[in-house]
Amino acid sequence: MESDLIIFTPSGTGHPVLQDSDLPLSVDNNVLVDGYCRVNGPQKNVYAAGDVTRLEGPKWIAKQGHIAEIMAKYAVYNINNAIIGNPKRKGYPNHLNIVCVMDAGNGAIFTLRKWNKEKIIPMPTFGHWIKKAWGHYWKLSKLKKVPRIPGM
Ligand SMILES: Cc1cc2nc3c(=O)[nH]c(=O)nc-3n(C[C@H](O)[C@H](O)[C@H](O)COP(=O)(O)OP(=O)(O)OC[C@H]3O[C@@H](n4cnc5c(N)ncnc54)[C@H](O)[C@@H]3O)c2cc1C
Known part of the structure; x- marks a missing residue:
């Protein structure tokens, strides 16, 4: 991709709070x-x-927003079941994937990576607007102002 500036932000180290904790790192x-x-x-x-x-x-x-959400949802499910004595547990590894629409300003690039497939699809012009629309939908649905589309 052509760009004026590329900033690479590697996740070099975790949050300082963790380093001061006794959690296994x-x-x-x-x-x-x-x-x-x-x-x-x-x-x-x-x-x-x-x-x-x-x-x-x-x-x-890669660490992604939807993976953070699944992990949080399953952590709560597992905590609740531990409390009520239900042996069922849910794990996040089966949900690991990368789904990303990278907005390039004048279009976008759709990338998909799963355990068994990978795809990169250029989305000229309309991709930019799809990503913009997603941003609005995401915010409104999180604020519960519009219903959440199942699976999205
Ligand atoms: C530039 C960029 C682009 C990205 N693009 C995408 C994308 O297109 N799609 C995608 O799925 N994911 C994307 N991600 C990843 C996604 O943003 C993260 O995976 C997701 O936000 C992780 O959520 P989280 O709740 O675990 O952490 P965070 O969203 O980082 O939330 C942690 C919160 O804790 C707060 N906090 C920190 N320290 C303290 C403290 N001491 N006390 C109290 N609060 C504190 C922080 O302010 C923050 O609000 C992107 C990330 C970056 C940086």
């Missing part, structure tokens, strides 16, 4: 959790979700 200082978002250490009943964790999965995996 990866070499890059993110919290180690199992597939059910349970902290992988001596601590009992501690869960973590989202960017703060070390994601276990394929090399191509």
Whole structure:
């Protein structure tokens, strides 16, 4: 992609709060959790979700908003079931994927990466407007001003 400036922001280290904690951390200082978002250490009943964790999965995996949401949802589900004595648990690894529409200002690029497939589809002009529309829908649906489309 042509651009005036490219900024690469590697996730070099985790949040400083973690470094001051007694939580088990990866070499890059993110919290180690199992597939059910349970902290992988001596601590009992501690869960973590989202960017703060070390994601276990394929090399191509990236921390993404929808993965943070799934992890948070499943962590809550698993905590609730632990409290009420229900043995069912939900794990996030099956949901690892990358779905991204990268807005380029005058168009966009759709990228998809799953365990078994990968796709890059250029979306000239309309892609930019789709991404813009998504932003509005996302905000309004999070504020519960419009209904959430199932699966989105
Ligand atoms: C430039 C960029 C582009 C991205 N694009 C996409 C994309 O297109 N699609 C996608 O799915 N994901 C994208 N992501 C990733 C996505 O934003 C994150 O994966 C997601 O926001 C993680 O959510 P989270 O709740 O785990 O963490 P965050 O959203 O980072 O939330 C953590 C919150 O904790 C607060 N906080 C920090 N320290 C403290 C403290 N000491 N006390 C209290 N609060 C504190 C922070 O202010 C923040 O609000 C992008 C990320 C970046 C940086």
